[in-house]
Amino acid sequence: MSTEQTNQSWGGRFNEAMDGFVEQFNASVDFDRRLYRQDIAGSIAHATMLAEAGVLSPEDRQAIVAGLEAIRADIERGTFDWKAALEDVHMNIEARLTANIGDAGKRLHTGRSRNDQVATDIRLYLREAIDSILETLGRLQAGLLSLAEREAETIMPGFTHLQVAQPVTFGHHMMAWFEMLDRDAGRLRDCRARLNVMPLGSAALAGTTFPIDRGITCRLLGFDRPSDNSLDAVSDRDFAIEFCAAGAMIMTHLSRFSEELVLWASAQFNFVNLPDRFCTGSSIMPQKKNPDIPELVRGKTGRVNGNLVALLTLMKGQPLAYNKDNQEDKEPLFDTIDTVQACLRAYADMVPHIEVKEEQMRQAALQGYATATDLADYLVRKQVPFRDAHEIVGKAVKHGLDTGRDLSEMSVAELAEFSPVIEADVMHVLSLTGSVAARDHLGGTAPNQVKEAVRRARNRLGLT
Numbered sequence: 001m002s003t004e005q006t007n008q009s010w011g012g013r014f015n016e017a018m019d020g021f022v023e024q025f026n027a028s029v030d031f032d033r034r035l036y037r038q039d040i041a042g043s044i045a046h047a048t049m050l051a052e053a054g055v056l057s058p059e060d061r062q063a064i065v066a067g068l069e070a071i072r073a074d075i076e077r078g079t080f081d082w083k084a085a086l087e088d089v090h091m092n093i094e095a096r097l098t099a100n101i102g103d104a105g106k107r108l109h110t111g112r113s114r115n116d117q118v119a120t121d122i123r124l125y126l127r128e129a130i131d132s133i134l135e136t137l138g139r140l141q142a143g144l145l146s147l148a149e150r151e152a153e154t155i156m157p158g159f160t161h162l163q164v165a166q167p168v169t170f171g172h173h174m175m176a177w178f179e180m181l182d183r184d185a186g187r188l189r190d191c192r193a194r195l196n197v198m199p200l201g202s203a204a205l206a207g208t209t210f211p212i213d214r215g216i217t218c219r220l221l222g223f224d225r226p227s228d229n230s231l232d233a234v235s236d237r238d239f240a241i242e243f244c245a246a247g248a249m250i251m252t253h254l255s256r257f258s259e260e261l262v263l264w265a266s267a268q269f270n271f272v273n274l275p276d277r278f279c280t281g282s283s284i285m286p287q288k289k290n291p292d293i294p295e296l297v298r299g300k301t302g303r304v305n306g307n308l309v310a311l312l313t314l315m316k317g318q319p320l321a322y323n324k325d326n327q328e329d330k331e332p333l334f335d336t337i338d339t340v341q342a343c344l345r346a347y348a349d350m351v352p353h354i355e356v357k358e359e360q361m362r363q364a365a366l367q368g369y370a371t372a373t374d375l376a377d378y379l380v381r382k383q384v385p386f387r388d389a390h391e392i393v394g395k396a397v398k399h400g401l402d403t404g405r406d407l408s409e410m411s412v413a414e415l416a417e418f419s420p421v422i423e424a425d426v427m428h429v430l431s432l433t434g435s436v437a438a439r440d441h442l443g444g445t446a447p448n449q450v451k452e453a454v455r456r457a458r459n460r461l462g463l464t
């Protein structure tokens with residue numbers, strides 16, 4: 001069989017050329033060409049190590065490095081001719097190298113397999129992706145901090161069960177999102193630390209007979225250490241799954257945040273205004289301004305969650321070591337990277353420009369008896385047992401509902417009907433500013449606590 005009819009890198013033992021459809025079906029080059037930079041970096045490191053180990057001549061190494069760099073330039077210029085017949089990114093590059101430099105190109109794959117090669121490439125790619133996602137995430141966090149600082153004193157109704165519960169400050173609410181994203185950043189950093197282990201040198205599954213020095217490739221590629229078990233290193237994709245899980249968590253947080261922004265931007269809530277440049281209109285209803293960015297982010301959570309399930313399912317039935325199933329790891333992984341990065345970017349751009357409607361939120365907090373707990377706490381401070389206080393305030397609320405007024409709209413004498421301990425000092429307690437200012441402890445909603453929380457967070461992020 002001539003090499004024109006079979007894939008030249010493995011065609012030796014075959015009697016017929018690959019079926020045309022199977023060739024397409026088997027190929028991954030359409031999506032794994034994304035790994036070209038990492039693949040070339042890995043090959044350069046491998047060739048350099050082989051030369052140091054005396055397996056490759058310095059001349060061959062030189063030719064390989066120059067050849068790979070020329071190919072990289074070609075790819076970046078858009079003049080590289082990717083071929084499905086050559087299956088994947090690895091063989092496309094290797095075939096071109098050999099075509100360009102001759103026998104030295106054929107020596108590159110000594111002591112290596114596509115199995116350790118691809119496992120190395122993906123780790124290098126994901127490492128970079130995590131770094132850039134962390135950067136965008138940090139930008140969003142910084143935006144939340146400025147918004148929280150700006151609106152540290154702004155009062156809004158806090159909700160439980162989406163019913164008005166107690167007044168909170170808008171800054172405190174923003175800091176809740178900050179905290180969630182901060183844990184997300186921690187998850188990404190944990191994932192990065194675990195994935196930064198080098199599979200190269202594991203070869204197909206058992207290691208290689210050549211006197212390789214994995215310390216050299218490890219150093220050249222910036223890995224923390226070489227992997228300890230070749231079977232594990234070429235086969236498991238737990239690092240990709242872990243990343244997708246962290247991505248799903250980020251999206252879940254952004255989705256909840258989105259849900260709030262969609263509600264808040266509605267005429268019914270009217271708490272915020274999203275800048276026009278992050279919204280769209282309707283082709284039929286001239287009055288419409290739709291919060292598309294939050295809606296899209298909420299919607300994209302579905303595909304990221306789906307990618308996580310796809311990878312878990314891809315992995316679950318695989319015996320050791322490498323199986324071709326793993327070729328299916330890339331699209332869900334790349335899609336998760338792209339989606340998470342894009343959603344974080346949209347949020348990082350938008351969040352600092354959210355316009356807060358202070359008066360609307362204050363009015364909303366004045367409805368729904370948001371300071372009822374403050375009145376109960378007031379009674380407790382005057383020695384009324386809490387359960388009795390709860391009952392007393394319940395009756396006062398019922399009176400308010402019957403007469404269409406908030407607690408703060410009743411006179412002291414009227415309130416004193418429900419308990420003789422109620423005196424003039426109750427009015428401060430029932431005010432919105434009094435209510436939030438009273439929750440003045442670590443983690444509480446008081447404006448000065450929010451400012452403190454922003455300061456601590458800035459320190460944590462190294463923003464001061």
Ligand code: ARG
Pocket residue numbers: 028032088114115118322324326327328
């Ligand atoms: N394209 C393959 C992948 O993504 C590369 C590894 C192929 N290895 C093999 N033994 N066929 O997994």
